[in-house]
Amino acid sequence: MSGLVIDDVSMTFELPDGxxxxxxxxxxxxxxxxxxxxxxxxxxxxxxxxxxxxxxFLAPTGGKVALxxxxxxxxxxxxxxxxxxxxxxxxxxxxxxxxxxxxxxxVDQGTINAKVNELLGIVGLQDFGEKxxxxxxxxxxxxxxxxxxxxNDPDVILMDEPLGALDALTREKMQSLxxxxxxxxxxxxxxxxHSVEEALLLGERLLVMAPRPGRVHTEYRLPFAELGxxxxxxxxxxxxxxxxxxxxxxxxxWDMEEEIMGRTETx
Amino acid sequence: MGQEILDLxxxxxxxxxxxxxxxxxxxxISAGCWFVHSLFTRNRAGTGxxxxxxxxxxxxxxxxxxxxxxxxxxxxxFVLWGVATGSNLLPFTLPQPFTGDTxxxxxxxxxxxxxxxxxxxxxxxxxxxxxxxxxxxxxxGDGFAKDDIVVVAERRSKVLRVQNNDxxxxxxxxxxxxxxxxxxxxxxxxxxxxxxxxMTGKGSLFIxxxxxxTMEALYLxxxxxxxxxxxxxxxxxxxxxxxxxxxxxxxxxVVVGFGLGCLFGIPLGFAMGLNSWMRGWFDPIVEFMRPxxxxxxxxxxxxxxxxxxxxxxxxxxxxxxxxxxIAARAGVSGVNISKVHAAYSLGAxxxxxxxxxxxxxxxxxxxxxxxxxxxxCWGTVVAAELVAAEKGAGKMIIxxxxxxxxxxxIVGIILIGIIGYMIDIMMRQAxxxxxxxxxxx
Numbered sequence: 001m002s003g004l005v006i007d008d009v010s011m012t013f014e015l016p017d018g019x020x021x022x023x024x025x026x027x028x029x030x031x032x033x034x035x036x037x038x039x040x041x042x043x044x045x046x047x048x049x050x051x052x053x054x055x056x057f058l059a060p061t062g063g064k065v066a067l068x069x070x071x072x073x074x075x076x077x078x079x080x081x082x083x084x085x086x087x088x089x090x091x092x093x094x095x096x097x098x099x100x101x102x103x104x105x106x107v108d109q110g111t112i113n114a115k116v117n118e119l120l121g122i123v124g125l126q127d128f129g130e131k132x133x134x135x136x137x138x139x140x141x142x143x144x145x146x147x148x149x150x151x152n153d154p155d156v157i158l159m160d161e162p163l164g165a166l167d168a169l170t171r172e173k174m175q176s177l178x179x180x181x182x183x184x185x186x187x188x189x190x191x192x193x194h195s196v197e198e199a200l201l202l203g204e205r206l207l208v209m210a211p212r213p214g215r216v217h218t219e220y221r222l223p224f225a226e227l228g229x230x231x232x233x234x235x236x237x238x239x240x241x242x243x244x245x246x247x248x249x250x251x252x253x254w255d256m257e258e259e260i261m262g263r264t265e266t267x
Numbered sequence: 268m269g270q271e272i273l274d275l276x277x278x279x280x281x282x283x284x285x286x287x288x289x290x291x292x293x294x295x296i297s298a299g300c301w302f303v304h305s306l307f308t309r310n311r312a313g314t315g316x317x318x319x320x321x322x323x324x325x326x327x328x329x330x331x332x333x334x335x336x337x338x339x340x341x342x343x344x345f346v347l348w349g350v351a352t353g354s355n356l357l358p359f360t361l362p363q364p365f366t367g368d369t370x371x372x373x374x375x376x377x378x379x380x381x382x383x384x385x386x387x388x389x390x391x392x393x394x395x396x397x398x399x400x401x402x403x404x405x406x407x408g409d410g411f412a413k414d415d416i417v418v419v420a421e422r423r424s425k426v427l428r429v430q431n432n433d434x435x436x437x438x439x440x441x442x443x444x445x446x447x448x449x450x451x452x453x454x455x456x457x458x459x460x461x462x463x464x465x466m467t468g469k470g471s472l473f474i475x476x477x478x479x480x481t482m483e484a485l486y487l488x489x490x491x492x493x494x495x496x497x498x499x500x501x502x503x504x505x506x507x508x509x510x511x512x513x514x515x516x517x518x519x520x521v522v523v524g525f526g527l528g529c530l531f532g533i534p535l536g537f538a539m540g541l542n543s544w545m546r547g548w549f550d551p552i553v554e555f556m557r558p559x560x561x562x563x564x565x566x567x568x569x570x571x572x573x574x575x576x577x578x579x580x581x582x583x584x585x586x587x588x589x590x591x592x593i594a595a596r597a598g599v600s601g602v603n604i605s606k607v608h609a610a611y612s613l614g615a616x617x618x619x620x621x622x623x624x625x626x627x628x629x630x631x632x633x634x635x636x637x638x639x640x641x642x643x644c645w646g647t648v649v650a651a652e653l654v655a656a657e658k659g660a661g662k663m664i665i666x667x668x669x670x671x672x673x674x675x676x677i678v679g680i681i682l683i684g685i686i687g688y689m690i691d692i693m694m695r696q697a698x699x700x701x702x703x704x705x706x707x708x
Binding site for chain 2: 055056057074075076077079080081083084085086087088089090091100101104105132133134148149152
C-alpha cells in the first residue's frame with residue numbers, strides 16, 4: 001500500500017469561551033499513488049485544516065494519517081506543499097529557492113544545479129534563474145513555488161489554493177502546467193480550491209466538503225483532468241458534461257452556504 | 268504651588284507668541300522664495316508621469332520634496348542667523364550696536380546760578396577689545412564746567428559724574444540741567460543718535476551707547492565667527508584635545524556600545540521569539556527597561572563605574588540592548604508562517620530554519636531597530652559626555668559653555684547634528700545593500 005490513507009481523522013478545536021468546534025469529523029479517504037484530487041467546499045468546512053494535517057503541521061485529535069504505511073507525525077520532505085502566496089524566500093534568487101530542499105539535505109551543488117535547470121525548463125522560467133523573487137509577477141512566483149516543491153521529489157504534493165491570487169489568464173496557464181506536471185511526474189496531488197471550475201478541471205477525484213462539522217459531503221470521479229492534459233482547457237470546458245456538473249456542484253455549495261446563514265440568523 | 272503654575276502658564280503663553288512669531292517670519296520668507304521660484308518655473312511644463320496627474324492635493328505619492336525649497340530653507344536659516352547677529356558677510360543686518368567716538372554737551376548750573384557747558388567725549392569699543400586708548404579731548408575747557416572723557420564697551424553702559432572735575436562741582440546746588448540742550452532729570456532721559464543719557468537719583472549721568480538690535484556674540488555669535496572657530500579648533504583643538512579626537516572618542520563609544528547591544532540583544536530577541544519560557548522570563552525585564560530613558564541611568568552608571576570609558580560604554584550598551592532585543596523579537600514574530608511551513612516541508616532542520624529562514628527574514632526588522640538604536644546611542648553619548656568625560660563632542664561643548672565660548676558650543680552642536688545625520692544615511696545605505704528585499708516580501 002503506497003498511497004495516502006486518512007483513517008477516521010477528526011479535529012476538534014476548543015474555543016477560549018469553553019465551546020468546541022468540530023473542524024473535521026470522521027474523515028476516511030484512501031488516495032492512491034498518482035491520483036489528482038481536488039477539494040472544494042464553502043469556507044469553514046475544514047479543507048485547509050485537512051491539508052495541514054496531511055502536511056503534518058497539525059496533529060489530529062482523532063484518527064491518523066499514513067503515507068505508504070508510515071504514520072504521519074510531522075512535516076517531511078516526502079509531502080511537499082505549495083502555498084497560496086508569500087512562502088517563497090525573497091532573500092534568495094529563483095535558483096536558490098528552487099534548490100532549497102536539496103541543499104538543505106546536503107546534496108552536492110552540481111546535482112542541485114542540474115536539477116534546478118531542468119525544473120526551470122519545466123515551469124517555463126529558463127531565463128529567470130538569477131532574478132530575485134520580488135522581481136517576478138505573481139504567476140511566475142507560483143511557478144517557482146511549484147518547481148521548489150518538485151525539486152525535493154516528494155511522493156505527495158499538497159496545494160493550498162495555489163492559484164487563488166492569480167488573474168484569470170495566468171490562472172488558466174497555471175492550470176495547464178499543473179496538469180502537465182501531474183502527467184509527467186505521476187505524483188499524487190491534492191489541491192484545495194475555491195473555484196468550482198478549477199476543481200472540475202484539476203480533479204480526477206473531486207471532494208466536496210460540508211461544514212459544521214467538517215465532513216466529506218459528496219465525492220465525484222471526473223474525466224476532465226485526463227482530457228485536459230496537453231489540451232486546450234477552454235475546449236474541456238465545452239464538454240457536454242462540464243456545464244451540468246458545474247451547476248450541480250455550485251447549487252450544492254450554495255445550499256450549504258444558505259444553511260450556514262440560516263443557522264447563524266436563528267442562533 | 269498655585270503661583271508657580273500660574274507663572275508657568277504665563278511663560279507658556281509668551282512662548283506661544285514667540286514661537287508663532289518666529290514661525291511667521293520663517294514662513295513669510297518661505298512664501299517669498301516660493302513666489303520668486305514660481306516666477307521662474309511658471310512657463311515651464313513639468314515632465315514625466317507625475318505632471319499628468321490632475322489630483323495632487325491628497326495624493327501622497329505626488330508630493331515630492333522640492334529640493335530647491337530645501338536649499339533655500341537652509342540658506343534662509345543662515346541668512347537669518349547672519350541678520351540677527353550682524354554678520355559681516357551680509358550687506359544688510361539688523362541695526363548694530365554703536366561703536367566708535369561720540370560726544371555730547373551738558374549744561375550745568377552752579378549754586379550762584381551761572382550756567383556753563385562742557386563736553387563729554389565717549390569712545391565705544393568692541394566687546395572684549397583690550398588696550399583701548401582714550402579719545403582725544405581736552406580734559407578742561409573754558410568756564411567752570413570742564414570736559415570729560417569716558418571709554419565704554421559696546422552694549423555696555425557707564426555711570427559718569429561729570430561734576431567731579433568741574434569747578435565747584437562738589438558744592439551743594441551744583442547740578443546738570445541739560446544734555447545737548449534738552450532738559451534732563453532722573454525721570455526724563457535724553458536720547459540722541461548714538462546714545463541715551465539718563466540721570467541717576469544722585470545727579471550722575473548714565474551713558475548708554477545705542478545697543479542696536481543684533482544679538483550679542485555671547486548668546487549667538489555670527490556665522491563667520493563660528494566658521495573661524497571651527498578652523499581654529501580643527502588646527503589647535505580645545506583644552507589640549509583635538510576637535511576630531513573628541514569626535515572620534517564619541518564615535519568609538521557609540522560603535523562599541525551599539526556593537527555590544529547587538530551582540531547580546533539580537534540573540535536575546537531570537538530566544539524570546541522562539542521559546543515560550545524565554546519570552547516569559549525576559550518579558551518583564553525588557554518591558555520594564557524599555558521605557559526607562561538611558562539618560563536616567565547616567566547617575567547610577569557613574570556611581571557604579573565612575574566617569575571612565577566603562578561607564579559610558581555600559582550606558583550605551585543598555586541604550587542599544589533593549590531596542591535590538593525588541594527588534595529581533597519582532598523580526599522573528601513577523602516571519603510568515605507559510606515560509607516556516609514551506610521550509611519544514613522541504614526537509615529543513617530546526618537549525619537550518621533558524622539560519623536560512625528566520626534570520627534573513629528578520630533582518631529588515633533588525634536593521635530598522637539598528638537605525639533607531641544608533642540614533643539613541645548618539646544622543647545618549649553626547650548627553651553622557653555632558654555629565655562627565657575627559658574627551659568627546661559633548662565634553663567639548665560643556666567645557667566651552669563654562670567659559671561662555673558660545674561659538675565652540677555651536678560648532679559642536681552643528682558637528683553632532685551632521686554626524687548623527689551621516690550615521691543614519693550610512694545605516695540606510697547598508698540596509699539597501701544588505702536587505703534589498705525589505706518591504707517587497
